[in-house]
Amino acid sequence: MRSTKRYGKKIDLALNVWVKLTRAYVTFHKLSEENIRSFGLTGPQFSVLESLGHLGPMTTGVLCKKQLVSGGNMTVVIDNLEKEGLVERIPSTEDRRAITIRLTPKGKRLFDEIFPQHAEYIAKLTSVLPEEEQVKLAELLKKLGTTLAARF
Amino acid sequence: MRSTKRYGKKIDLALNVWVKLTRAYVTFHKLSEENIRSFGLTGPQFSVLESLGHLGPMTTGVLCKKQLVSGGNMTVVIDNLEKEGLVERIPSTEDRRAITIRLTPKGKRLFDEIFPQHAEYIAKLTSVLPEEEQVKLAELLKKLGTTLAARF
DNA sequence: CATAATTATTTCAAATTTGAACAATTCAAA
DNA sequence: TTTGAATTGTTCAAATTTGAAATAATTATG
Numbered sequence: 001m002r003s004t005k006r007y008g009k010k011i012d013l014a015l016n017v018w019v020k021l022t023r024a025y026v027t028f029h030k031l032s033e034e035n036i037r038s039f040g041l042t043g044p045q046f047s048v049l050e051s052l053g054h055l056g057p058m059t060t061g062v063l064c065k066k067q068l069v070s071g072g073n074m075t076v077v078i079d080n081l082e083k084e085g086l087v088e089r090i091p092s093t094e095d096r097r098a099i100t101i102r103l104t105p106k107g108k109r110l111f112d113e114i115f116p117q118h119a120e121y122i123a124k125l126t127s128v129l130p131e132e133e134q135v136k137l138a139e140l141l142k143k144l145g146t147t148l149a150a151r152f
Numbered sequence: 153m154r155s156t157k158r159y160g161k162k163i164d165l166a167l168n169v170w171v172k173l174t175r176a177y178v179t180f181h182k183l184s185e186e187n188i189r190s191f192g193l194t195g196p197q198f199s200v201l202e203s204l205g206h207l208g209p210m211t212t213g214v215l216c217k218k219q220l221v222s223g224g225n226m227t228v229v230i231d232n233l234e235k236e237g238l239v240e241r242i243p244s245t246e247d248r249r250a251i252t253i254r255l256t257p258k259g260k261r262l263f264d265e266i267f268p269q270h271a272e273y274i275a276k277l278t279s280v281l282p283e284e285e286q287v288k289l290a291e292l293l294k295k296l297g298t299t300l301a302a303r304f
Numbered sequence: 305c306a307t308a309a310t311t312a313t314t315t316c317a318a319a320t321t322t323g324a325a326c327a328a329t330t331c332a333a334a
Numbered sequence: 335t336t337t338g339a340a341t342t343g344t345t346c347a348a349a350t351t352t353g354a355a356a357t358a359a360t361t362a363t364g
Contacts, residue, residue, distance in 0.1 A: 007268060010275055010279075010283070011275045013283060013286050014274050014275035014278035014279070014286065015274055015275075016286075017278050017281075017286050017290045017293075018180065018274050018278065020290045020293035020297060021176065021177055021180060021289075022177065023293070023294075023298075024293040024300070025173055025177035026220050027300045028170065028296070028297075029174075030220075032170070042349090042350085059312080059313095060313060061312055061313080068175075068179075068182075069351075069352090070351070070353070071312080071313065071314080071353095072314075072315075072316085072351075072352065072354090073350075073351050073352070075314055075315080076351085077350095095312080095359080095360075096359060096360085097311065097312045097313070097360065098312055098313080099312080099313070116159060119166070120163065122167055123162055123166035123167075125170075126165070126166035126169050126296075128299040128300060128303060129169075129292065129295060129296055129299075131162070131165060133292055133295070134165050134166065134168075136288065136292065137169055137173075137292040137293070138165070138168045138169045140281065140288065140289040141173055141175070141176040141289070142172045142175075142176075143281060144176045144180070144280060144281055144289070145175040145176035145179050147280040147281075148176070148179045148277060148280060149175075151280060152183055152277070194319090196321095211342080211343090212342075212343060212344095213341085213342060221322090222321065223322095223323095223342080223343060223344080224321075224324090224344075224345075224346085225320075225321050225322070226343090227344055227345080228320080228321085229320095244342095247341090247342080248329060248330085249328060249330070249341070249342040250329090250341090251342080
């Protein structure tokens with residue numbers, strides 16, 4: 001950390017956290033994305049399938065909040081999944097502005113097939129840390145993420 | 153974590169680490185990016201200024217490795233910084249394929265002005281964790297990131 | 305009830321990023 | 335040497351993402 005040693009102890013520590021968070025995330029993300037591509041899906045497509053597969057049908061807006069992406073982007077992602085016949089748009093019964101997205105049977109089959117494989121891969125990557133460190137890391141990251149989201 | 157409780161203890165734990173890493177990173181990144189925009193720079197532009205400001209002139213290729221982005225992208229980022237008069241391209245003396253990028257005086261002045269401000273902001277964000285947790289988190293993230301990069 | 309403000313989604317243009325193709329250069333081995 | 339493989343940076347096309355309208359529907363307020 002030679003590059004971040006000139007701003008006082010507190011700031012150096014904070015910069016170090018941020019740098020390490022970025023490196024760990026980017027490296028992990030590239031590997032995960034690569035694995036997802038091998039299933040013929042993009043990362044965002046996979047994330048949508050995962051949300052729908054685990055939590056059931058939900059509206060476009062809820063999907064946006066879950067993945068923290070813009071609405072314009074989500075429309076495109078859903079368009080592409082729809083073209084592949086993996087999801088379908090159903091007008092919401094309660095709110096006629098809203099559209100419910102759900103897996104088609106084909107989408108459900110694909111999800112059931114590839115999600116466990118991808119989960120195995122994630123576990124392989126994560127296993128570079130022993131389990132007790134994984135627990136600690138998840139706990140700290142959760143605290144950081146939720147507190148930031150709540151406070152800023 | 154209702155959505156990730158059906159694949160066995162080890163896999164659930166790994167998925168949890170990955171989900172929390174993603175949330176913490178994306179949330180932090182959006183806030184940091186927003187702050188950088190307030191200085192009239194994009195995130196990648198700021199990162200290049202930071203590398204050059206802290207470590208001195210370096211080639212395009214080294215910048216790519218530091219920021220983990222593609223060469224095509226780095227060319228555009230440097231083009232834009234050059235248009236603003238913040239960096240300049242110098243043909244490398246040792247390797248005539250390579251081009252050294254360095255800050256102009258204007259770039260150096262901007263860097264000296266805004267980096268401490270941004271560092272303060274990062275410290276404000278990070279301060280949602282007490283210092284001993286920051287130390288622990290940085291340590292775990294470093295281990296995760298470096299081991300992944302070395303092993304996969 | 306009527307009007308305004310908010311919310312959900314889509315459309316569109318612009319910015320960003322990647323990856324492949326390419327030109328120039330370096331390096332290593334025959 | 336010199337041939338060929340690898341590396342450096344750029345260009346280009348395509349994919350991705352965002353953010354700002356635009357549209358439609360709902361909710362709140364007077």
